[in-house]
Amino acid sequence: MTTTMPELSTVDVVMVVVPFPAQGHLNQLLHFCHFVCSYDIPVHFIGSITHNRQVRSRLHGWNPVAFPNLQFHDFPIPAYAVPPPDPHSSIKFPSHLQPAFDAALLHLRPHLSLLIKSLSGITTRVIVVHDSLMSFAANLSADLSNVESYAFHSVSAFATLLFQWESRGIMMEQSMKICPNVPVVSSDGCFTSDFVEFVKRQHKLTAAGNGRIINTCRPIEAKFIDLFAKEPNLQNKPLFAIGPLNPVTLEEHDKVEDVNLNLVPRKRHECLRWLDKQPESSVIYISFGTTSTLCCRQINELSAGLDRSQMKFLWVPREADKGDIFEGECFSSSVSEDEATNKKSSAVSTLATKGKGIVLRGWAPQLEILGHPAVGCFMTHCGWNSCIESMSFGVPMAAWPLHSEQPRCAVLVTEILRVGIPVRDWGRRDEIVTAENIESVIKRLMLSSEGNEVRSRAKSLGSSIRQATFDGGDSKKEFESFISHICRP
Structure with a gap:
């Protein structure tokens, strides 16, 4: 074009x-x-x-x-x-x-x-x-x-x-x-x-x-x-x-570049096919970006909070990028690679087997996920890419800032625009976010009259952004x- x-x-x-x-x-x-x-x-x-x-x-x-x-x-x-x-x-x-x-x-x-x-x-x-x-x-x-x-x-x-x-x-x-x-x-x-x-x-x-x-x-x-x-x-x-x-707006292409930059026929991601089967606005999408790694204890609390909420979810529990992402996975030096992998995988896999959602390893097609009608909430670190993408598609956010500009973007999202609800209080950033708090925020966003108002504002803002x-x-x-x-x- x-x-x-x-x-x-x-x-x-x-x-x-x-x-x-x-x-x-x-x-x-x-x-x-x-x-x-x-x-x-x-x-x-x-x-x-x-x-x-x-x-x-x-x-x-x-x-x-x-x-x-x-x-x-x-x-x-x-x-x-x-x-x-x-x-x-x-x-x-x-x-x-x-x-x-x-x-x-x-x-x-x-x-x-x-x-x-x-x-x-x-x-x-x-x-x-x-x-x-x-x-x-x-x-x-x-x-x-x-x-x-x-x-x-x-x-x-x-x-x-x-x-x-x-x-x-x-x-x-x-x-x-x-x-x-x-x-x-x-x-x-x-x-x-x-x-x-x-x-x-x-x-x-x-x-x-x-x-x-x-x-x-x-x-x-x-x-x-x-x-x-x-x-x-x-x-x-x-x-x-x-x-x-x-x-x-998401355009379809007959061919795309694969990780080796070769042209290959476009295939729709498997997670989108799963979303096709879910009711409108019923799924929580969870991703903390490319530069953040949650500790094992926090992943366990997040898993428990999702389980308690009984909501459908699509979770991308990835590790932070390395200097060269093509060299393979790496984990914290404070524990062995096998130990870190096993601890994190166990909590996430146990949750996934209960049938309420899917866990997506590797890179996720975030724009297509946020643009899917089944997605009703985005639990995010509030990096500006994720914020503006979520707002563009009218998806409300559960704000969980971790570093950089994220705490200030979270304030913009939750306090000024009011198109999200905070999960993590930045003033208590050294503490683990509990499963109870995670469950509460999910239910507020997905099931309450407060959540309905947040979703309505997010939808209206998304329309205005697209028109711009x-x-x-x-x-x-x-x-x-x-x-x-x-x-x-």
Whole structure:
């Protein structure tokens, strides 16, 4: 599909996209490339061999093969040691991935610099869109007159604002002014100290750019988008709120890429066939993303809570990603692999044999699951990808934040938009969430009048979000404005 815009100039424009090497970030920027390519703009997607393979193999909703103007640059990165995830760590942030983040910053730089310089010599204008955590890319192009850089924010405007305000020491004052009845969540417990320093180094470079892009939309957080646009470090540069970038309608393709990036006939996932047999809005979908690992005790409590609720479920009890997801499974170093596997598998398998649900090992087609009418609730870690995908399909959330922006996204979901109910109290994050609490939240969402109201708000918000992406909608107009801006004479 190619989008035509007669008002665009014929200026020769090419785009370079630089994602942060974590699944949630990679996924959003690859979806972004889909939209840009539909305007016949050549796009160069930059990454390591492993991470490019990862994001392509996990993509749902569209097929990159359909866009010959999308080119992946698989740059080599020397081997580096990555420890296994530790589910018993007091801070749940995936510190085991820090070596992968550091390696990408160090080793992608020379390859990216050469590519940008090469393209700038043969193209009227080069547009570099980089994750806000990869802001070194803006500096690489600062001395080239025909290169522009735009920072891409992969979390909500609400969470981004809180991070900005906290860094300037005004979070409490601003939060009380803007959202007086909403809990104020600091970043304590959200990140490791190493990652905080990593972020600070990158954010110091962000201001050098030509504008910002954020994966959100006005139906979700118009007030916070407007506030973010006025932040001093944007320096009056344009802000484009173009979300959601995930597909909001699911297209069928005759062929897809398998994990080895070969074209194979498309097969509908087995879990979708199971969902076909379930009543509407009767199933709880449970997934905690790609960077989180629950400890054995917490998995046992979750299993017991699901069992007590007597609700249908689809659970994806996966381990956190390693630096290279294709090397196989890994488990906490605090116990042997066999012991960890057996403990977790036992609790989950016992629950699955009772016939109330299915347990899905490996990668799940989340967009298709959330878009299925049988799904009535999403128990989620509240990563922004999962939040905006769930909202896009009008599915209410049981909010269980674990790290990063997730506690603030959970506040947005449960306190501001009121399209979810909290499972995990962030103030008691060091405690195990009990089976009783899990059962209570599930029943509140699925069986009570309170849950009916939450579901109604979620459904209404989903409709507004989808409308925003269609012709004439706010997000569609924002994306067209961005394309017009970068293609201006």
